Amino acid sequence: MMTPFDVWAPMFRAPFFGDVTQEIVPRVFSPDIAGSAEIEVRSQTDVASYGTQLGKVFEAQQTLAAATKTDLPEIDKLVTQIEGVKDQSKDAIRADVERALARLKAVDKEGWRTLTRSE
Secondary structure: OOOHHHHHHHHOOEOOOEOOOOOOOHHHHOOOOOOOHHHHHHHHHHHOOHHHHHHHHHHHHHHHHHHHOOOOHHHHHHHHHHHHHHHHHHHHHHHHHHHHHHHHHHHOHHHHHHHHOOO
């Protein structure tokens, strides 16, 4: 759902600060989360993102559902929507990489050659 502020957000820049981004990590929500915030952060950064972790859970649910002939329409819909977002993101990601490679080529041709060499 969009708010009236979403239209203007891309044009607004706080003085002397530039774009504002926020990283969401467990301790942002509460310093008193159940478990250890350090373990949560390390699990997400060193092992697997939340998306990867949830993907494994969805995969297991779908495997069990198929084995037991149980329909899981909500899970199937989520998986389909996530795959759609991934597909839609491919073009933007490729464009980002192309821009980054063009910048690299301009300042470090040897590095660019190394990265663009096909195997």
